[in-house]
Amino acid sequence: MSAEPVESAKSPSRRRRARRATSExxxxxxxxxxxxxxxxxxxxxxxxxxxxxxxxxxxYWFADKSELLEDVVREIVDRLERTAAIGGRRGGGTTEGDLRAALRAAWDEVAYDDPGTQLGYYELTALALRTPSMRELARNQYRGYRDLAARSLAPVLEGADPQRAAVLAQFVAVTFDGLLLSWLADPEGTRPEQVLDLLVDVVLRAAQDTVTDTAD
Incomplete structure (x- = not known):
């Protein structure tokens, strides 16, 4: 009995898969x-x-590995954005509820993901920072995080001074990012639910003060 033929790189079946492969x-x-x-x-x-x-x-799809990694970063941010949007819709219709639900949903997205994948995202940032030609990749990654935080906070920051609103969005982004790194390093010693609840309280108070100052 002859052995099953081994599929070569040029076989019709492999070529069909290659044509079906998309950048996503x-x-x-x-x-x-x-x-x-x-x-x-x-x-x-x-x-x-x-x-x-x-x-x-x-x-064929990407000029080089850096371009592929740029799309990886975009997918990271897009996943968080989609999850935060779903969380916001489940917030019961109140601004505070929407914000809490969005942050909890975003946290669940990363907490229930594979820890190796989340750690890989930090590795990706470190690699980009150490590689001059890829440094813009790290900037885009954290710019995406800040933009996501700004969009999530937009309802509670309506009427606020734009510069102060941007700082508050950055505060949320860096707190969330630091919380994730702490959780990856020491999950038993990290209390994400309590940190997120405190973060919402601080944001809402700061937002109220910001809008009040602007109105004055």
Whole structure:
């Protein structure tokens, strides 16, 4: 009995998969590889293997690995934004409820994700900061976090001074980011629910003061 033929890189079935592979699928494959092995090990070859396509497919969709990682960062921010939006709709119709629900939903998104994937995001930031050609990637990542926080806070900051509102949005973004890193390092010693509740209380008080000062 002859052995089953091994599928070659040029076989019709593999070519069909290559044609079906989209940039979004390659981004998802990159996230899985980063979660398992870290950013340093996420070569275009491994990402292609994860997606089940020839390595050339990655270079068809992306000029280089940096461009692929930029889309990974966008997907990170988009996931949080989608989850925060869902959380906001579940907030019971009150501004405070919307804000609490949005932050809790965003936290659940990261807390129930694979810890290796979340750690990979920090590795991605560190790699970008150490690589001059990729430094803009880190800026875009944290700019995305700040923009997301600003959109989530927009209802409670209506009428506030724009510069103070931007600082408050940055405060929320860096608190959330630091909370996640603390939780990854020491999950038993971190109290995310209490921190998020306190964060909402501080934000609402600051928002009230900001709007009042502006009105005066």
């Amino acid at each position: 699928e390659l981004v998802e494959a990159a996230i899985r590889v980063i979660g398992r092995e870290g950013v340093g090990a996420a070569t275009t070859r491994k990402i292609a293997d994860e997606a089940g396509v020839p390595q050339g497919t990655v270079h």
